[in-house]
Structure formats: C-alpha cells, structure tokens
Amino acid sequence: MAEEEQTPGAEKPREAARPVKREAADASGHPWVRSIRAAMPDAVVSAKEFAGEVTVVVAREAIARVARHLKDAEDFKYCVDVTAVDWKTREPRFELVYHLYSFSKNDRIRVKCGAADGEEVPSIAGVYLAANWCERETYDMFGIRFSGHPDLRRILTWDGFNGYPLRKDFPLEGIDTGAAIYPEEWPEGGGPPKNDPNRRFVP
Amino acid sequence: MSDEPISQAEKDEAAYFAERAKAQGAASPGAAPEAPAAHTLFDVQEMELNFGPQHPSTHGVLRLVLKVDGEKILEVKPDVGYLHRGTEKLFETETYPMGIPHTDRLDYIAAATNNHAFCLAVEKLLGVEIPRRAQLIRVILDELQRISSHLVWLGTSGIDLGAVTPFWYAFREREQILDFFEEYCGARLTLHCMRIGGLPFDLTPGWTDRVSEFISDLPARIDDYEQLLTDNRIWKRRTVGVGVISGEECIEWGLTGPVLRASGVEWDLRRAKPYECYEELDFVVPTRQGGDTYDRYIVRVQEMRQSARIVRQCLDRLEPGEIRGKVPRVIKPVAEEVYASIEAPKGELGFYCVSNGTNKPYRMHVRPPSFINLQALPRLAKGHLVSDLVALIGTIDIVLGEVDR
Numbered sequence: 034m035a036e037e038e039q040t041p042g043a044e045k046p047r048e049a050a051r052p053v054k055r056e057a058a059d060a061s062g063h064p065w066v067r068s069i070r071a072a073m074p075d076a077v078v079s080a081k082e083f084a085g086e087v088t089v090v091v092a093r094e095a096i097a098r099v100a101r102h103l104k105d106a107e108d109f110k111y112c113v114d115v116t117a118v119d120w121k122t123r124e125p126r127f128e129l130v131y132h133l134y135s136f137s138k139n140d141r142i143r144v145k146c147g148a149a150d151g152e153e154v155p156s157i158a159g160v161y162l163a164a165n166w167c168e169r170e171t172y173d174m175f176g177i178r179f180s181g182h183p184d185l186r187r188i189l190t191w192d193g194f195n196g197y198p199l200r201k202d203f204p205l206e207g208i209d210t211g212a213a214i215y216p217e218e219w220p221e222g223g224g225p226p227k228n229d230p231n232r233r234f235v236p
Numbered sequence: 237m238s239d240e241p242i243s244q245a246e247k248d249e250a251a252y253f254a255e256r257a258k259a260q261g262a263a264s265p266g267a268a269p270e271a272p273a274a275h276t277l278f279d280v281q282e283m284e285l286n287f288g289p290q291h292p293s294t295h296g297v298l299r300l301v302l303k304v305d306g307e308k309i310l311e312v313k314p315d316v317g318y319l320h321r322g323t324e325k326l327f328e329t330e331t332y333p334m335g336i337p338h339t340d341r342l343d344y345i346a347a348a349t350n351n352h353a354f355c356l357a358v359e360k361l362l363g364v365e366i367p368r369r370a371q372l373i374r375v376i377l378d379e380l381q382r383i384s385s386h387l388v389w390l391g392t393s394g395i396d397l398g399a400v401t402p403f404w405y406a407f408r409e410r411e412q413i414l415d416f417f418e419e420y421c422g423a424r425l426t427l428h429c430m431r432i433g434g435l436p437f438d439l440t441p442g443w444t445d446r447v448s449e450f451i452s453d454l455p456a457r458i459d460d461y462e463q464l465l466t467d468n469r470i471w472k473r474r475t476v477g478v479g480v481i482s483g484e485e486c487i488e489w490g491l492t493g494p495v496l497r498a499s500g501v502e503w504d505l506r507r508a509k510p511y512e513c514y515e516e517l518d519f520v521v522p523t524r525q526g527g528d529t530y531d532r533y534i535v536r537v538q539e540m541r542q543s544a545r546i547v548r549q550c551l552d553r554l555e556p557g558e559i560r561g562k563v564p565r566v567i568k569p570v571a572e573e574v575y576a577s578i579e580a581p582k583g584e585l586g587f588y589c590v591s592n593g594t595n596k597p598y599r600m601h602v603r604p605p606s607f608i609n610l611q612a613l614p615r616l617a618k619g620h621l622v623s624d625l626v627a628l629i630g631t632i633d634i635v636l637g638e639v640d641r
Contacts, residue, residue: 114603163490189317
C-alpha cells in the first residue's frame with residue numbers, strides 16, 4: 034500500500050477558488066414553453082433556464098394537461114421522476130417537481146407546480162405509468178394527495194404511519210410510532226422526549 | 237432463436253386466460269342458488285401468498301403479495317420500504333461532502349456509480365470543471381463497478397434459477413475487482429471513492445498494471461460464463477420468453493438500463509448525454525430485440541465486455557495530472573436546482589439537488605433505477621408461474637437499498 038505518498042498530496046491546501054457565480058436565465062421564449070402556452074394560454078406561470086435545464090412552472094390545476102400535451106405534442110415520452118420540495122415558509126408551501134425526457138430531442142424538461150398544504154394535485158399517473166410509484170412516494174413523504182391516482186397508498190413507510198418524514202417540521206429522530214421496543218427509554222405515547230436537547234429539525 | 241418458445245409461452249398464457257374466462261363466464265350467468273359445487277382438483281382456486289420479505293430470491297427484503305391460482309400468478313403486489321432509512325432526509329442535515337458516504341448505502345453493490353452521480357449533481361450546481369485525469373479514473377472506477385455489479389447479478393440470478401456453478405466463477409472475478417477498490421480507497425463495498433470536484437486519492441503505484449492484466453483476462457472469463465449459460469438448455473427453458481416487454485412499454489413504465497436495451501431501444505446515458513469523457517471513448521451499446529429474460533442476460537454479458545473495452549481505453553489515455561478541480565473549502569452553491577444523472581449498472585440514476593445558498597442541500601432527491609424498474613414487475617409477471625417470478629425478480633436486477641433508500 035502506498036497510501037503514505039498519496040495522502041499528503043491530496044490533503045495539500047489549495048488556493049481558494051470561488052465558483053463562477055451563475056444565474057438562471059429567463060426561458061419564456063423557449064419553444065417548449067411557447068408550445069405549452071399556445072395550447073393552454075393560462076397554464077404557464079414562469080420559465081427559466083439554468084445549467085442547460087429548462088424549468089417551467091405551471092398552474093397546479095393544469096399539471097396533468099401539461100403533461101399530456103408534452104407527451105403527445107412535444108414527444109416527452111419518458112417520465113423520469115416525480116418529487117416535491119417543502120419550502121416551509123413560502124406560499125404555497127410545496128413545490129411539485131416533474132422531470133420528463135424526450136428521446137427524439139435527447140433533452141429533459143422540468144415542470145413544476147405549487148401546492149398548499151392539503152391541496153390536491155391532479156395525478157399524472159394516467160399519462161405516464163411510471164409516475165404511479167413516484168406519486169405514491171411523494172404522498173408518503175410529503176402528504177400531498179394526488180387526485181385521480183389509481184392507488185394512492187403509502188409506499189416506503191407503512192399504512193397508518195403518523196407523519197410525513199420529508200416535511201421540514203418532521204423531527205430528525207423520528208416520532209413515536211407506537212412500536213417502541215424499549216418502553217422505559219422511549220415511553221409509550223411519548224416518543225422521543227419533547228425536552229430532549231438533541232431533538233432537532235432540518236434547517 | 238428465441239422466437240418459437242416466446243410464442244409458445246404466449247400461446248399458453250392466452251389459452252389459460254381464455255379457459256379461465258370461459259370457466260368464469262359459464263359459472264356466473266347460471267349462478268346456481270343451490271349448494272356450490274365442491275372444488276375439484278382443477279378448478280380455479282385463488283389464493284393469496286406472501287412471498288418474502290425473507291425469501292432468498294428477493295435479493296434483500298422485498299415482499300410480494302401474490303394472488304395465485306395454483307402455480308399461475310394472477311396478480312403481484314410489491315410491498316417495499318423494509319429498508320427505508322430516510323437517506324434523503326439525512327442529506328438535508330449534513331453538508332454536501334458529508335452526503336457522499338450515504339450514497340454508498342443506496343445501491344450497495346455499485347457504490348462508485350452512486351458517488352459519481354451525487355458528485356455530478358453538486359458539480360453541475362457549482363459549475364466546476366473536473367481535471368482530465370480525474371475524469372478518466374472516475375470512468376475506470378465506474379466501469380469496474382459496472383462489471384462487478386453485473387457479475388453479482390449473473391451469479392445470484394443464476395443461483396435463483398438453479399445454475400449454481402456460474403456463481404463461483406463470477407464471484408472469483410468480482411473479488412479481484414473489490415481488491416482493486418480496496419487498494420484504491422481502502423474500502424471494498426461502501427467505497428466513498430469520489431469527492432466533489434474530483435477524487436480523494438491518486439492511484440497507487442502498479443494499480444493500472446494490475447487492472448490492465450485483469451481486463452485482458454476478462455473476455456476469456458466471460459466466455460467461460462457464457463459457455464455455462466448461453467446455450468444451456470435448462471437456462472434457456474427458464475429464461476426465453478419469460479417476462480417479455482416491448483420497447484414502447486418499457487418507456488411508458490420508465491424502465492431504463494439493460495431492461496430497456498434488451499427490448500430494442502438503444503438508449504444509454506453514456507451515449508445519449510455523455511458525462512466525463514465518455515464521448516471520446518469507443519464502445520457499443522448492446523441491444524437485443526426480444527425483450528425477455530434471456531435477452532436481458534445477453535445484454536448484461538455484452539455490457540461487461542464493453543466495460544472492459546472502456547477501461548482499456550481509459551488506462552491507455554491516463555497521464556499524470558491533477559485529480560481535483562478548483563473547489564472551495566466550504567461548498568456553498570448558488571440557490572438553484574439541478575438534476576444530474578448517469579448510467580448506473582441498473583439504469584438511470586439521477587440526483588435532483590436544490591440549494592438555498594447554504595452549505596447543506598435544501599433538498600436532495602434520488603431517482604433510483606431499481607425503484608422505478610421494480611414498478612413494472614406486476615406487468616412482467618402477469619400470467620407466468622411462481623417459479624418464473626424468481627427469474628423476473630432477478631432479471632430486473634433490484635437492490636433493495638436503492639428501492640427503499
């Protein structure tokens with residue numbers, strides 16, 4: 034093993050380099066955005082481009098129609114991913130994020146829409162089969178309900194789990210699930226003690 | 237060669253469902269109010285069966301709730317989440333570099349590619365350039381990891397179908413690859429072998445020679461596995477025509493990786509959206525047209541050969557140089573969002589990273605190939621036998637660490 038020679042080189046302090054400050058550009062003139070706007074004049078809220086990725090923010094009610102339009106008219110046949118972001122203090126609180134890919138264009142588009150706590154989002158599982166489990170996961174982790182989803186159940190946690198783990202107000206230690214193995218340390222019904230100094234939340 | 241048995245299986249399936257429909261149709265109109273007839277041996281008798289989570293062929297803790305009629309599968313309901321560890325939540329609590337070890341635990345038999353995808357996402361956010369030597373070494377590590385992942389797949393899915401011998405050969409070679417990783421970064425499985433902006437270490441002296449020797453040997457070793465399986469009649473009986481899926485359906489289900497390519501879609505992120513130095517490398521994206529379990533096996537074996545070619549080319553191009561780009565000590569990207577993905581051994585592995593300008597990711601989402609691919613299992617298994625289900629779980633190559641995260 035020649036780690037001795039290697040490690041000092043890797044740990045040598047380098048001059049501090051700042052990454053180039055880059056900013057998102059407006060992309061409302063992008064052909065895909067114009068295409069959505071032409072089909073659904075009220076759907077597009079904003080559009081931007083950053084690091085070669087086009088992001089379109091659309092109205093929540095229109096998301097399934099936008100997905101259908103992108104799939105049929107713009108050839109975005111492959112739904113890469115569906116997820117959400119909890120912005121905690123922003124209004125609306127959640128942001129749904131959809132990544133779609135087109136084989137003919139060899140490019141991705143990111144479609145986003147906002148949703149307040151408790152608001153239902155139209156499901157795109159009818160447009161893309163692949164979105165089925167992604168939406169279930171988003172529901173499981175954030176508690177966002179999708180209207181028209183064929184089988185909206187929890188997927189990674191179990192049915193009856195109390196809470197939505199990826200919300201920012203879900204404590205990092207977890208919560209009492211009623212399945213305590215050591216009741217003397219984790220009193221039943223109490224979960225991790227509320228006055229536990231180590232109890233923390235994600236920033 | 238795969239035409240005739242596929243149609244046979246399809247014929248069986250169609251005949252079976254036609255028979256069932258007839259039996260049900262005949263039973264319902266004349267719904268006899270009198271005493272129901274006693275079940276005979278060959279009646280349709282639906283039964284629910286729990287498969288896993290402790291079944292060895294589920295490659296971890298996958299639970300499937302099967303509805304079966306004798307040996308025939310009527311419905312499969314996957315139940316995942318037994319290995320959920322909240323990785324995405326953990327990413328949010330720790331700084332960017334501290335997130336890399338967590339990625340090792342996603343797809344734990346292909347840690348290098350996970351590290352790579354994570355680093356690519358953060359690098360895209362930072363806009364840093366990776367030195368050429370680091371790019372080449374990353375590609376070497378990726379491709380070695382791909383070979384080792386496919387070897388694990390070959391060995392274990394072979395065992396699932398009763399082919400015990402290839403396992404020992406496949407793991408012999410995998411052992412060597414793990415030794416290379418151990419020599420490079422000290423770990424064999426949870427590698428943590430990449431850093432944001434480059435690599436943690438340079439190569440140890442003599443490493444390239446040993447890898448080179450291994451790579452020269454590899455095609456002959458792959459020939460050995462192929463001799464055991466490719467024309468093996470039992471292997472073909474178990475795999476040809478099992479779980480046929482067309483290219484369009486694959487895209488509809490979001491299937492990626494070897495599963496997609498075995499259905500005739502020539503799509504590989506290394507070719508479609510090249511990262512690092514893949515665009516200058518000469519390799520073939522193996523595809524097959526049948527879309528069955530046998531074709532997926534062939535595609536994976538061919539991919540190992542191509543990976544060996546890629547490693548060879550990278551080794552030839554290696555020159556001394558920097559292994560880390562200019563990355564600040566404290567990583568604080570601009571408040572933006574990016575999605576970066578790579579071709580992992582199992583398909584498209586992507587990281588969606590949202591930054592709020594602090595040194596911790598505001599949100600880091602994993603797009604795991606295993607999770608999305610597993611979704612199509614009910615579609616693949618429909619109408620097959622329970623024993624085929626074992627072949628199908630093997631053929632989509634899931635790792636539960638990545639499914640459940």
